Amino acid sequence: MINRNKSSLLNIILILIAICGSICLPAPAFSQSNIGIEFKDKGRIVNTLSLSDIAIVAPAVSLKIFEIHEKKEHIYKAYSAKALFDKTFGKDWEKAGEIVFISMDGYQASIPVTKFLSHDAYFAFAHDDGSPFTMTNVLQNNEVVQLGPLYLIWDNIKSKILLEDGASDMPYQVKSIELTEFATRFPNLAPPATASAEVQRGFLHFRKYCMACHMINGEGGNKAPELNYPTSVIEYIKPEYLTRWIENPSSIRYNTLMPGLAQEIPNRAKVTKEIVAYLLAMSTTKRSPKRQDIR
Numbered sequence: 460m461i462n463r464n465k466s467s468l469l470n471i472i473l474i475l476i477a478i479c480g481s482i483c484l485p486a487p488a489f490s491q492s493n494i495g496i497e498f499k500d501k502g503r504i505v506n507t508l509s510l511s512d513i514a515i516v517a518p519a520v521s522l523k524i525f526e527i528h529e530k531k532e533h534i535y536k537a538y539s540a541k542a543l544f545d546k547t548f549g550k551d552w553e554k555a556g557e558i559v560f561i562s563m564d565g566y567q568a569s570i571p572v573t574k575f576l577s578h579d580a581y582f583a584f585a586h587d588d589g590s591p592f593t594m595t596n597v598l599q600n601n602e603v604v605q606l607g608p609l610y611l612i613w614d615n616i617k618s619k620i621l622l623e624d625g626a627s628d629m630p631y632q633v634k635s636i637e638l639t640e641f642a643t644r645f646p647n648l649a650p651p652a653t654a655s656a657e658v659q660r661g662f663l664h665f666r667k668y669c670m671a672c673h674m675i676n677g678e679g680g681n682k683a684p685e686l687n688y689p690t691s692v693i694e695y696i697k698p699e700y701l702t703r704w705i706e707n708p709s710s711i712r713y714n715t716l717m718p719g720l721a722q723e724i725p726n727r728a729k730v731t732k733e734i735v736a737y738l739l740a741m742s743t744t745k746r747s748p749k750r751q752d753i754r
């Protein structure tokens with residue numbers, strides 16, 4: 460008797476929680492077109508624009524790209540990145556060193572300004588056919604991901620260089636865009652100045668292919684584990700497994716969300732070796748993360 464009363468009370472509580480869950484919880488922020496996208500210059504906010512504000516300052520185009528996340532061609536509705544940067548930062552954005560894109564899921568792509576000067580980038584805000592703005596990410600164990608509010612894409616169909624870059628410079632869910640200098644924004648990621656040329660090359664690869672998801676000494680993306688502090692992956696993963704993990708993580712962990720180093724990258728084995736050399740150098744260059752870096 461007592462038991463039955465208890466279980467019916469429990470049922471009522473569960474029903475109340477379920478009703479409240481569907482009524483009280485806010486809809487995901489990225490489904491709202493009025494969310495403010497922050498434009499920063501060296502940490503200072505210079506503009507906050509909603510998608511409707513952006514529609515007024517930049518003309519929309521339909522652009523067909525090779526969608527690297529899905530391994531097929533796809534058409535997006537998008538705004539020219541150069542036009543948007545001109546309007547929000549002024550022409551001087553071209554003199555900055557780096558642009559950092561922060562995504563809602565913790566991804567943090569850091570892309571050299573020179574790439575934007577030599578290739579055409581766009582911010583996609585919708586599929587051309589009007590379907591919901593999501594994608595099945597083949598590189599991420601077929602996870603269905605939201606793309607909005609903005610998704611950085613490249614006019615890559617005719618560009619071998621862009622196709623070889625893989626998907627790392629294609630952040631989706633972009634909510635903040637910041638002009639900065641790499642060395643001052645991420646001082647703890649750099650290997651010692653005395654490090655070998657191999658380590659320095661590994662550092663450049665790490666910046667391009669890894670730091671959007673991972674931190675080193677508290678700096679980088681927040682989508683995956685910190686790799687160096689307080690204990691480096693060099694210290695707890697056997698060398699042959701570390702190499703295998705970078706190139707083919709799902710051969711080690713079933714259903715892992717980490718994509719392997721892109722197949723398209725030229726000299727992939729050498730790139731992996733240089734990344735491991737960088738991680739080895741950083742394992743003896745631990746710097747305590749500053750609190751504000753952990754987001």
Ligand code: HEC
Nearest residue numbers: 668669672682683684692704705712715716717718720734
């Ligand atoms: C798109 C995001 C993403 C990128 C890019 C990425 N990783 Fe990962 N990585 C992950 C995720 C997620 C995990 C956790 C996976 C799991 O536990 O299944 C992970 C795990 C790891 C681990 C294991 C850490 C541990 O303690 O278990 C190592 C080592 C690693 N990544 C290295 C790298 C390196 C080196 C690169 C660049 C070549 C890289 N990752 C690029 C998302 C990423």
